[in-house]
Amino acid sequence: MRVATDIGGTFTDLVCLKFDKKLGKVTDIKVSKTDTTPSNFEEGILNAISKSKLNLNEVDFFVHGTTVVINALTERKGAKTALITTKGFRDVLEIARCNRPDLFNFNFIKQPPFVPRYLRFEVDERMNYKGEIVTELNLDNLENIAKVCKEEKVEALAICLLHAYKNPENEIKLIQKLKLLLPEIEIIASHEITREWREYERSSTTVLSGYVLPIAKKYLNKLEANLKRNGLSKIPYIMQSNGGITTINDVKSNPITMVESGPASGVFGAIALGKVIDKKNLIVLDIGGTTAKCALIENGQVKITTNYKIDHSRTQAGYPIQTPVIDIVEIGNGGGSIAWIDTGGKMHVGPKSAGAIPGPAAYGRGGKNLTTTDANIILGRIHPDYFLGGELKPDYRSIHAASKSLCNALNTSKEAIAKGIIRVANANMTNALKLISVNKGYDPRDFSMVVIGGGGAMHGADLARELQVSELIVPLHAGVFSAFGMLMSDLRRDLIRTNVIALVDKTKIIIQAVFKEMRNDAIEKYKADGFSEALIKFTYYTDLRYAGQEHYVKVELPNFSKDTPLDEIINNFHTLHKKQYSFSLEAQVELVNFHLIAEVKVDKPDFPKLKNTGKKIEEALFGNQDVDFDDLGKHNTIFYNRELLEPNMRIKGPAVIAEKATTTLVTPVQQLKVDMYGNLIITMK
């Protein structure tokens, strides 16, 4: 039995696959949703386990994704953290990058640093950019620093020295000494988390890692003990932001890698699904209550970046975390996004959301603003019996009241407003989807679009038309797809190192040496977790640019070995640069970062197939009503119950497929087919 649990902002999801070990076939799937318990997250998991009547003794594989890290960060509930830097540079953390994203707001308020100035200490030492020691490390000051840390009840200490990405020698010495002086507190140094340059970004990463370290460790320890007590004999795995899993022990030393694990697992679920149905080029769209997230998968691979930031927006710089995170674009558009009109009479949707409380006007819980969900109800796209999993009837009077001010301001009908909201929301999402596709040189026609989350299937049909993707896929269990994705993920480590060199023959030896060092590093870490070298699969990437440029293009080195010709790498770079930016140059090519992916495959069951019991499509039909398809007109539309659909059934649009967690729209120009895994495949007629 294999179990995945995923803690989200509102719900904790659980997916359990029972399977026949000999055949590798899934024999039963259990899915459950329970409320997230923010004060005590592991309780939510235990609730979910008992609700599904699982016996942990029988579980062979347990994987877990959690928001504990991102919550501690965004709600500022982490540890009291101090920082040690090179002499002269303790203010780097506060000066940050000096930018003002809200550039015409002269009354801008800059986000404060996570460590106040009185807890930012300096040690005398200096490394130059080549990693050579210019000033020897002086440890005299440490006892004093330790004393202040104790007095101030510091719980975590971060260390980030200049050029430590190149040579961590002094950081290592500092850690050794400080662990003796301060045995009770968590101490973490930059080189343990990131080996990339840029001192502010690295300091911020180290500080935030320290900030979440005590709380995450405590949580993981409690979880581990509780699971063990309840009968789990296997070591639990934890989902990371790079889309891979790792052991609970490994993640305890560097918990910041969990920061975006939720969205990552949804995307990796889509990749796993794509492998099974032989679709390697995917655009994944996950629409939740407050935001929509999207990612592009090319040839079964999603890009990993380290340009991640928390609390970042169009008006705020945010706080960088240089940890490998899958490349996701997120916008403030979800089911709960509020429609509003500015002083110039223009209607906007989001980024403000009605959230779960009071929620959209349709909830009848006092929501006074019209949201995207309300607009979908006005247009007849959501069946009243299937609203909120059938637990609630839409409050039409509340919707009417909420639409009034918009109708008056624009002097138009409720229906026109609703259509407007959907158009604006779809346009926002289209722009985000173009950002990851067209703007990067990809043609959406070469891609299938996978929609997940509560709102994905509702908007997918219109967006698929707009982008002209080849087909739209609404997976089975789209509502708990993140948990599903975890069961399909492998162990994965992304190692990234800055080491700037020209790509010329005489530097080939450096490329070999750096990758070798990184390989050994990965092998050692896997060995500590009990995996032998033979199990590890390596993939090699480099970040390349033209000498003089700052930004780079990620280039894979397929079948990399010591014989790989440089010309091949350089030519690939020219091609990719041209694809993304429409030109290439004859200039010198420079390597900036080495990126090594080390994966260990986990033994996984096949993707479960949906049984065919010979049901007729008429059995799934449960009603009809007028649905407004905007530019495609208003049509009397048949509603189907998804739980009663079976493989190979075909439905012509217009149609609506309702299920507990979501609703799928099929416009009059589209058609639907159920595949053998129960996925809905929607294409143009």
Next chain:
Amino acid sequence: MEQFTLEIIQDTLIAAGDEMFKTLERTSMSPIIYESLDYAVGITNSKGELLAQGNGITAFLAALDSVVCSTLEKYSGDNSLQKGDVIITNTPYAGGGTHLSDVSVIYPVFYKEELIAFTVNKAHWTELGGTYPGSVSTVATEIFQEGLHFPFIKIKSMGKINQSIIDMIKVNVRLPDSTLGDLYAGIAAAEIGAKRVINIIEKYGLETYKKAGISFLNYGERVSLEALKTIPNGIYEGNSTIEDNGFGEGPFPIKAKITITDKELIVDFNGSHPQVKGAVNLSFNGLVTGCRSIFKAITTPQMDANGGAFRPLKVLCNPGTIVSAESPAAVSIYYETLVTSIDLIWKILAPLIPDKLPAGHLRSVCATFISGVHPDTNQFYIQAEPLAGGWGASNSHDGNRGQLSCGSGESYNIPVEIREMRYGIQVEQYAFHNEGGGYGEYQGGNGQYVDYKILSDGANLTAAFLGEKTKTWGMNGGHDGSYNYFKIIRKNGIEERHSLGTNIYLEKGDIVRCVTATGGGYGKPEDRPIEQILLDIKNGYITKKQAEKAYKITL
């Protein structure tokens, strides 16, 4: 329902602007473009009215639409633009003009033989030749000393690149790869924007597209007018000075008279000093840009830039002053006068709208240009960058620390670790200072010290830090802040203090200390809570001695 479609077209144009912006950033060869983001991109209609603009800095707000208008003046009638033409210009005295370093790329977009739009960008190229590295000088007396001048010329003619111009650029600049790289990046960005405009027209039709443009401009005007109504009507006056022209002469007065009604905001700079010897002159177009950025700050800071939004703004000034300079005035450090002009309007209006405008900030770009030969690679380098300092406090919060001047925006500092690899410089400290000032109920943000140690003989420094004799201003009882200046600390211990300097010779081991000002305070110091003062002392933002004196507390 058409209204929603028109709004979606506008948003799509803005998204296209964002895409052009990213393209230029990611492909450019000049740190001043990819770190300082000293550039802007935009889309105008066929008449040059601004429909979308992506900005890295605040200072190019009048640069894109007016440069298209001037292009249209030159290329009209028999000489009109053809499909595939691309224009470049850097003329300071015509539309779009600032200084020669800022080069505009203008790309006419045709749909079925009809000129329907322009995509345009303007970016600070690190090197354009001239007397000194970086094409900036505080002692230039005529524009001819400031680098190559492109007077609205065709870099591409009907799709074909003009190789003669490329060849000429190549031999006239100090870093030809970087300069030409920036040119290609500018063309690539404009091309992508043009492609997106065509996509929009193909999807929605030309008529709807044109309608969307008109509707967007009117929308911008409406939003501005609504905001204008919240500012008290009246006539307000003030003056400021440019302290020095680079030759030890000055100060030179700048005057502004502002008239505000519910329908318009008029800024009259007549009475300002005539244009001067030296490079601190600002062209009239530069002045308009400055006025637009402060106008936007007080009316529509969060709205996407839009030509219609500026219709209620009028800027008046007769030609030939220090803020409306004419050929052949030198203008390479125009940005100091630009920031001073913005600051003047800011200071006049702040008491009327304290929720939008805080007390005075560092008021100088504090740009440094250090050139030399890298000790490891033996390659020539130019390090050009603006510096951060303290901002003023407002009626609701303390001033920000570590922020670039109002002339910058989404601009970044250069990381020490990147800087030390690229240039022959070692940074000795990057820290807040305690030079005092800015006391008040809300405290002004600390200025900072940045120390550069020079690692090879024969480096040179050019820099302009105005505010060496004038403190940043406090407001409503808050104290003034401190000064901007830079110091050379010679190997032998001798120190030299400067405000402006060109090609100052530096030897290995010399230190350049850049000092940026602390921002002005807001409100009376006696109204600041004691716990806050104690915390400031604990954090070292102020010293005990300063606290005792300014806040009259005994510790």
